[in-house]
Amino acid sequence: MHGIGRYFIFLGNLFIKREPANTYLKQIMEECIKVGIDSIIIVTIVSTFIGAVTCIQTAFNLVSPLIPRYVISLVVRDMTLLELAPTITAIVLAGKVGSNIAGELGTMRISEQVDALEVMGINSVSFLALPKIIACVIMFPMLVILAGFLAIMGGYLAGTLTGVITPQDYIYGIRADFQEFNVFFALIKSFAFAFLVSSISSFKGYNTSGGALEVGQSSTSAVTNSCIAILVADYLLAELLL
Amino acid sequence: MIEFKNIKKSFDGKDVLHGLDSKFLPGRTNLIIGSSGTGKSVLLKCMVGLLEPDEGSVLYDGRDFTHASRNVRRDIRRDIGMLFQGAALFDSKTVEQNVLFPLNVLTDMPKDEKLDRVNFVLKRVGLENVNQKMPSEISGGMKKRVGIARAIVNNSKYLYCDEPNSGLDPQTAILIDALIKEITEEFNITTVVVTHDMNSVMEHGDYIIYMYDGRKLWEGDNTQILDTTVPELQDFIFSSKLVRSMKKMENIK
């Protein structure tokens, strides 16, 4: 409880007495590259396989001849867009980006670099964490869009290569009964997850004290706490918006 | 001038500072000495606002820092430079970017002027041709020099150094001490140095306060310190054989 209170104070500090916006632009660009471009490969691999697995498993479970085959790709589409693309991507990024943020800020804290910023009269919370949070909020949705697309592609490849569904059925299925809101919902989720992962990891890293061992612990707890927050937020958003 | 009055600080009910007063004048190397765990670093942190004292106040040229608003604090902090024990260079930036950093975020100087200033201070601390090196690629002594350059680049009026020569060989330590002293006199900075090193005490102690268990037990300069009658301070300075023999020679003279 105490930790949650401190987390909200930390969030408050992000926005008060921050430096002029132009100090952040270059940093935001750098962080976007670190968060976005450097995560493309892992997101590509994970989402393609998720789509492939979803397709094969759905096909395996749909044994009744009464159900048309195109339902397989319809299920792949809805599962990946609604749930798998945003959530799994966020969890993968919590592991990659979250631990990176916590490790970087934790190291800066224990080597007194954070103190050095404070002594210069800079609000170190916003100076260090804000560019990372903004970069995540910009890049996560893009990665989620990529993940959604690739997951459907992965399903197509797996489904057609193994012969469980014909290409025509698959294309028909992903277009049948399409709700645009689902894409919108995936984007809302990705914004929320981006904010949670980046702010929790920044908070954990920023509040490291001690030495190298504690930096490792902060990274670990940044990842576990981010994952828990993602799943709770996932549930709450589903409850609210669906 | 830096002045602090009745600084008290405790952590979880354990008193670390028991009400300290002192005054540090510009153009002089002011030393805070004392054995490990007596609260020197805590005092320094209270003075620059990294910790809030429970009681008392710190004044910079008469301006109350401890009870100041955010904006006043920020203004005062722009005049403060600090050399941290591990130099605390930003390790994702080159030497040049490190020294440039305070100018970038605190001033709106034109780019050329900033670079000139950076090269001037780097030269002043005796570093040339290392501008593009990363902090991990330079030695400990060089890091301290870069730390000093970064601390004074924005024309700081106040310079804090936490154990500037810890972890350095005696020769480099002497060079760093001398550099701090020269810069202090040259730019009329109010310099506060926390140190354990008896050599820097004897060489550069224009004004020394001796702390023991969160209290100030003695103050004076390096010509008076060997004649102290405070038993704790005697134990502190004469724990080294070198200083003991120095004292003996002085007596013979």
Ligand SMILES: Nc1ncnc2c1ncn2[C@@H]1O[C@H](COP(=O)(O)OP(=O)(O)OP(=O)(O)O)[C@@H](O)[C@H]1O
């Ligand atoms: N953040 C903190 N929380 C709790 N106790 C602290 C904290 N910082 C310092 N202390 C305690 O305050 C006392 C003084 O510590 P300080 O770091 O000021 O010593 P020092 O005089 O700088 O010693 P050294 O010469 O070894 O650096 C120590 O007993 C330390 O345990």
Ligand SMILES: [Mg+2]
């Ligand atoms: Mg100390």
